Amino acid sequence: MPTPLRILTFFLVVALVVGGGHLYLYRRLFRDTGVSPRLRRLGAVLLVFLALSLVFARVVATRLHSRVGDALAVFAWCWMGVALYLGLALAVGRLGLRVAEWRARRAGVPAPSPGRRAFLARAAVGGAAVAAGGVASFGVWRAFQPPDLREVAVKVPRLPRTLDGFRIVQMSDLHIGDVLGRHFLEELVRRSNALRPDLVAVTGDLVDGTVEQLGPTVAALRGLRSRSGTFFVTGNHEFYSGDRPWAEALQGMGIQVLRNRRVTLGDAGGRLDLVGVDDYGQKDRPRGYDLEAALEGRDRDLPAVLLAHQPRGVEEAVAAGIGLQLSGHTHGGQMFPITAIVDAVYRYSAGLYRVGEGHVYVSRGTGFWGPPMRIGSPPEITSITLLA
Numbered sequence: 001m002p003t004p005l006r007i008l009t010f011f012l013v014v015a016l017v018v019g020g021g022h023l024y025l026y027r028r029l030f031r032d033t034g035v036s037p038r039l040r041r042l043g044a045v046l047l048v049f050l051a052l053s054l055v056f057a058r059v060v061a062t063r064l065h066s067r068v069g070d071a072l073a074v075f076a077w078c079w080m081g082v083a084l085y086l087g088l089a090l091a092v093g094r095l096g097l098r099v100a101e102w103r104a105r106r107a108g109v110p111a112p113s114p115g116r117r118a119f120l121a122r123a124a125v126g127g128a129a130v131a132a133g134g135v136a137s138f139g140v141w142r143a144f145q146p147p148d149l150r151e152v153a154v155k156v157p158r159l160p161r162t163l164d165g166f167r168i169v170q171m172s173d174l175h176i177g178d179v180l181g182r183h184f185l186e187e188l189v190r191r192s193n194a195l196r197p198d199l200v201a202v203t204g205d206l207v208d209g210t211v212e213q214l215g216p217t218v219a220a221l222r223g224l225r226s227r228s229g230t231f232f233v234t235g236n237h238e239f240y241s242g243d244r245p246w247a248e249a250l251q252g253m254g255i256q257v258l259r260n261r262r263v264t265l266g267d268a269g270g271r272l273d274l275v276g277v278d279d280y281g282q283k284d285r286p287r288g289y290d291l292e293a294a295l296e297g298r299d300r301d302l303p304a305v306l307l308a309h310q311p312r313g314v315e316e317a318v319a320a321g322i323g324l325q326l327s328g329h330t331h332g333g334q335m336f337p338i339t340a341i342v343d344a345v346y347r348y349s350a351g352l353y354r355v356g357e358g359h360v361y362v363s364r365g366t367g368f369w370g371p372p373m374r375i376g377s378p379p380e381i382t383s384i385t386l387l388a
Contacts, residue, residue, distance in 0.1 A: 014055060021087055022051040028090040029125055034118030050079050070178040074372065077179075078140075081335065081371030085135045088337070089128035097124060139335060139373030146187065147366050147379035149195075152352055154359050155387045156323040159303040162270030164388040168305070169197040169226070171381055172328025173365030175237065176217055177208030180367050185220035188366065188381065192224055195383050199228040199265070202255070203328045203363065204235025204279060204309030211245045222253050228265050230255045233276040235309035235329065237369075243278075258307060260290040262298065272386075273304040275322065280310040289313070295320055305386075311348040311362045318358035325360040326384070332364035332377035339376045350377065 030043040057076035097120060105111070112120065159166075169192045176185065192200060202221075207214050224230045232255050234243050247257045256263065258276020265272045275294050282288030291306075291313060298304070300321045308317070311327040318325075332350035333339030343349045352361045364380050 018051050018054050021083065022047045024087060025083065025090070028094065028121075028128075032118075032121040033125055034114070034121070050083070054080055054083075073178045077371045078136075081139060081373045082132055082136045084335070084371075085132035086128055089131040090124065093124035093128050097121075135375065136373060139371070139375040142378060143368050143372050143374040145379075146191070147381045149191070150380045150382045151385070152361060152382060153385045153387055154324055154352065154361070156303050156305070156359075157357055158301065158323065159272070159386055159388045160270035161388050163266060163272055163303075163386060166199075166272065166386040167195070167197045168199045168201055168326070168384045168386070169195055169381065170201045170203060170326050170361070170363055170384060171366045172203040172309075172326075172363040173205040173235070173331055173369065174202070174367040175205055175208050175365075175369045176214055176367070179372050182217045182220055184367070185217065186223070189220060189223040191381060192226075197226045197383070199274070200224050200226045200230040201307050201326055202230065202232045203307050203326055204233055205237040205328065205365075205369070206232065206235070207241050207246065208237055208369070210242055211249045215249055218249070219253055221250075221255060224255075231263075231274060231276060231307060232257050233307045233309055234259065234278045234282075236279045236281045239279060239282055258294075259287070260294045262294055262304075264302070271302055273298060273302050274307070275304055276307040280308065280312045291317060291320065303386075311346060311360055314348060314353075314355050314358075314360045318356045323358045324384075324386070325358070326363075327360060328363040328365055330362060330364075331369065332362075334365070334368060334375075334377050335371065335373055336376035 026044055026047050030040045035043070053072070053076040057073050057080075101111070171188060171192070174180065174185070174188070207218060221230065232250055234247070234257075238246050247259060250257050258274070260277050262273050262275040265274055275291075275298075277291050277294050278287070278289045280289045283290075289308075291308075298321070304322050304324075306317050306322045306325040308325055308327050310329045311325070314325055327348070330342050330346050330349050333342035346362075348355075348360050348362050350362050350364050352359060361382065361384060363382055364377050366379050366381055368374060368379065
């Protein structure tokens with residue numbers, strides 16, 4: 001469980017980032033453009049309101065799960081994306097102006113008058129607003145388009161020939177809640193069933209809300225069809241939303257929840273261990289991530305696939321005999337330039353990686369979280385074929 005110090009630190013970091021970002025927007029949008037004091041005050045009030053909406057968006061979404069609460073949360077998430085790209089565009093525009101001024105000074109051109117400076121600043125703001133609006137609009141459009149189908153083939157150590165071609169459909173990070181709902185799930189079920197999988201794996205962060213709020217929506221997953229069934233492991237957002245109630249609810253929908261345990265699939269002609277662990281971020285909890293418990297008593301001569309929400313502990317899993325780990329969590333960054341940050345932070349950020357004698361596949365996620373945008377990291381459903 002997060003300690004009070006960690007929670008306080010998190011909110012302080014969020015406050016600094018959000019506050020600093022909106023202060024930058026105020027300076028570029030209102031101070032540098034030479035608008036009247038009245039407009040400056042109105043701009044300051046507006047940006048304070050928008051900054052507070054980002055800080056409390058999560059609280060509103062979870063505590064006021066209604067049409068009004070959902071609308072307020074979506075508004076805040078959208079502003080988060082627009083603010084990011086508006087700030088980047090303004091920074092690029094300001095850099096361009098600085099370079100132009102530097103070149104003018106070197107050429108001996110007189111410095112522009114205050115009126116000229118204000119005009120250039122306003123022109124830069126206009127250009128930045130158009131650019132940010134265009135990028136954000138594309139991101140929203142892409143987020144609501146059908147997820148890409150990614151087909152991956154992976155050689156799994158010790159996989160018997162009888163299981164060669166065994167197909168797993170992976171969905172991860174659907175984040176069903178205030179934006180994505182029943183229609184989205186029903187379309188995923190249809191697309192998954194069309195692939196005729198041997199197994200469906202949902203690798204965490206399925207929901208953002210309680211069973212009471214979202215149970216009827218998530219019940220659409222009852223329609224999933226595969227030869228071996230549908231399996232689920234918890235992500236960090238299940239622990240925010242109620243991991244135990246959701247585990248019970250999903251079991252009642254016919255979905256097998258693997259909480260630090262395994263099941264053996266197949267028959268005497270060929271068998272496979274499917275292992276599932278709770279979210280790695282809950283490792284210090286009494287009922288958190290416990291790979292050792294999940295593997296206890298396992299026959300290491302059998303091939304093994306591990307479902308784990310976060311792409312962490314991969315080396316330990318491979319050393320313990322796991323041939324393939326399926327994870328998500330990162331969203332591949334979801335939005336540029338966060339994509340580059342995620343690539344730098346996570347050793348395994350998105351896609352297929354070879355790790356010793358095994359592999360890990362990290363999904364970019366099927367839904368989205370926060371801003372309803374996808375830029376540089378499209379959503380996906382993954383069809384994974386196991387090869388002997």
